[in-house]
Amino acid sequence: MHTATIDCLLDYDVASPTHFLFNIEAAFHDSHKVLEERLSVTPSVKVRHFCDERNGNRFFRLDAPRGLLSVNYHARVELHHAPVPLYLDEVPVTAVPDDAMRFLMPSRYCESDIMSRAAQQLFGHLPLGLSRVRAIESWIHDSIHYLPGFSNSTTTAQEVFVQRAGVCRDFAHLGITLCRALNIPARLVVGYVYFDEPPQDFHAVFEAWLDGRWVMFDATRMAPIDRLVRIGTGRDAKDVAFATIFGGVTMLRKELTIDQGDIRPGEAFSSQPAVLTA
Amino acid sequence: MHTATIDCLLDYDVASPTHFLFNIEAAFHDSHKVLEERLSVTPSVKVRHFCDERNGNRFFRLDAPRGLLSVNYHARVELHHAPVPLYLDEVPVTAVPDDAMRFLMPSRYCESDIMSRAAQQLFGHLPLGLSRVRAIESWIHDSIHYLPGFSNSTTTAQEVFVQRAGVCRDFAHLGITLCRALNIPARLVVGYVYFDEPPQDFHAVFEAWLDGRWVMFDATRMAPIDRLVRIGTGRDAKDVAFATIFGGVTMLRKELTIDQGDIRPGEAFSSQPAVLTA
């Protein structure tokens, strides 16, 4: 049984009264159980919580006055990631559940509608199933250069495919796009996980719908995703931004501390390929 | 009290067994009451219905065998469009309902995240409220050339803004994008309406959230939208495509007959500006 302890500190300099929408709390999701959590906001303002029922994402909103805003989320969770079998079939579109159909559609950062030929060429000849999505994951890992600062918050999968560089979010968007282009439902997951490249930051990975379940993939291979504490699930990054800010604000600090007990710097992958055990 | 009678015929040549997702039925929505409706599919295949509860969109799915597929939807509805007041306030972001927040986010065809400066320049100086969204609607009407064949199913609002040409869907996407860029929730509506430019086709317009209600806008000004029979509501066209087809298919016919009783060719706007009456 693994546990994870998270501390997330966000400080902003708010130039004028501003509305914030945050998505930093551990999701309602059966891959973990929250043992304790604490959210504190300074100054003391009214915090309104709501949950996106379809995805289990927990949001909170607040109006920050001019000045410093500090948000601190602390949680300790028990992880219950289901092991991923070695073999999983793809699901023919006709058998995709109604509420997963939307994860076949293109979205802001995942232009699957223009990449069907490319996806077919690269992966159309492979046997269907988990191994095909693993092939996508590997291809992205091998083809896209992990290059912080190259992309920005408006970069799309198409651009990543052409320019072959990006960060975790870009890797995930490209994975989602290639899956959808092959009629495999796919979606973005963001979460907390010990990240093998300091500084610690929110991590983004993707999930594909295989054999009746969502299976997680991380084309960056920089984090032990069987330890990820899920924050949000969505069509792409716009659905699960950790902060959406409606005003003029400067971020002063983003500091994440993720303690996963037995994982120490440089050892993030000692447990790999545990994610593959049946 | 207005009524509308709709006949929608869609014929496809299906080259190999193909899954279809249709969204052509009158939505569950309080702007109309369905008096009668009939859906027939030839050949006789199992048709599975589902509803997107959040938006009231009704979908049906089916597996078509090789050969001809004919879909025929007939409905007669009674229209209950609420009149639009002459004055409506914008809603500050903090007061936007939780479940409307998603209509502030960029989507596949509406890149509001890169158009905030442009939107501010064009409309930032105007008084807030209904009149500002009317100004957006007018600006699009005056600036974008209605040009069938110019754009295609992957054209985005950014491209429309640069190239200044498109069809109803493009006009609507640009309206949505400019609204969202100004922090006004906005979404796409597709429906049946007598269209003042034959042939009859599905129409696309946009809605903005003003003063606690969704208000409809049509920057093409080609149809009496107070008579629109709503089919679907979504973030953009990908959410409400009339047909999403997973296979190799050729459309043979798309024939819409929309009888709105008192509206005859060339008279579509005799009732305008009824949409503005308080």
Added chain:
Amino acid sequence: MHTATIDCLLDYDVASPTHFLFNIEAAFHDSHKVLEERLSVTPSVKVRHFCDERNGNRFFRLDAPRGLLSVNYHARVELHHAPVPLYLDEVPVTAVPDDAMRFLMPSRYCESDIMSRAAQQLFGHLPLGLSRVRAIESWIHDSIHYLPGFSNSTTTAQEVFVQRAGVCRDFAHLGITLCRALNIPARLVVGYVYFDEPPQDFHAVFEAWLDGRWVMFDATRMAPIDRLVRIGTGRDAKDVAFATIFGGVTMLRKELTIDQGDIRPGEAFSSQPAVLTA
């Protein structure tokens, strides 16, 4: 010794007085010798000729009055294509002639500046030389779907790379882009050649600088390019458009007749792979 006879008829409906820039005459180039040629323009307007000395492209300009404009170019040429050796080295950048350096730069339809990583991944591991550019040509042939009507006059190589469809001009632009991204000077060539897919049209191919000469490649493999009658050479299609029109004009006819003597329909490639003989 091969000859070719060309007839090019272009008819336009000119809505208002319009300036035209044409590039349809056989270029000044040592791959052919013009035996006879004739240009006629109706109505009789002043035709001004000039030559782009750097490339040998011949242009003519005219002001067309309102009404019908007919342009008819007829030529008979003797072809002197140099055979292409089986082995050719690439030229290190330091040895690229000064006046070929511009063919290393990105251009309107060839965004080589954003495709260096992709080009390296696909072709960076191959032995340098003619065979590497042949590999690019083959990859494009195998990967890009020849699909008239898919692209338009503003489509760029990046879009072709993502969407994997286009026509000869798109195939050539992508070839140019991949070469430049690998530091191989490359340029567009348009010309007349018997095209194995009716109707006859202007053809576009690309040239790469190898071992001190320009070598022609045709990723469409639809025409015997050792019979091409060169019209223009440029960075990309914008430099060598067959007609650049400054006004409101409708094309009524574009009819090309290309007689290459011994090549008959369906036999365009009987002579292949002659282009490969040393």
Added chain:
Amino acid sequence: MHTATIDCLLDYDVASPTHFLFNIEAAFHDSHKVLEERLSVTPSVKVRHFCDERNGNRFFRLDAPRGLLSVNYHARVELHHAPVPLYLDEVPVTAVPDDAMRFLMPSRYCESDIMSRAAQQLFGHLPLGLSRVRAIESWIHDSIHYLPGFSNSTTTAQEVFVQRAGVCRDFAHLGITLCRALNIPARLVVGYVYFDEPPQDFHAVFEAWLDGRWVMFDATRMAPIDRLVRIGTGRDAKDVAFATIFGGVTMLRKELTIDQGDIRPGEAFSSQPAVLTA
């Protein structure tokens, strides 16, 4: 009579032997007379000079070994900028000289082929002539946010138009694009000029062809362009990059010192609107 003294220091850390193409010397151009100049390169490598005859741009090429490369260009020039009259006509396309026609075509960073409708809407109603290009210059100045770090070396005019932010090069590209879209030949100029926003850097402006001469415009209004020492003239930035580098290199220093005698910090515009004197 004004003079300018320039010192340009460029230092690179060259990871492996690399070919460089530089364009940092004062151009061959009648807007200035070089009184003295000196180019030094360390280590001592062979430097090959060539001139692009069509534009007067002076380039030099060199092969740098592994290690530090230092390039130092010093020049003192006498400025002979012709005053710009208050009134200048536009030139109808038919009267544009043959060798200026290429400055009507779209280029890598100036997609004038997709912006004709937008340009017509914004500027098509204005009286033709210098005042119309001044209107373009003013519109860019007022509409585009000068924001270092927002754009990068692959940003195009279309993106600047949509996103409304950029640096001098982006301002110039947009000016070029809007001019070309209105059939006014336009081109990029880079040069040395005292820049009212430290640190000193290469400046980029644009020129339009009006009444038989090239007239310079600076939509940033950050430098006294009647004092600009021209380095290069081209279709866009790709033609006149100060350094094009074919290898793995890190820039260590770019230090420009531009002494324009009578202009001191904060006074760059004491002489304005001299550019407007007839």
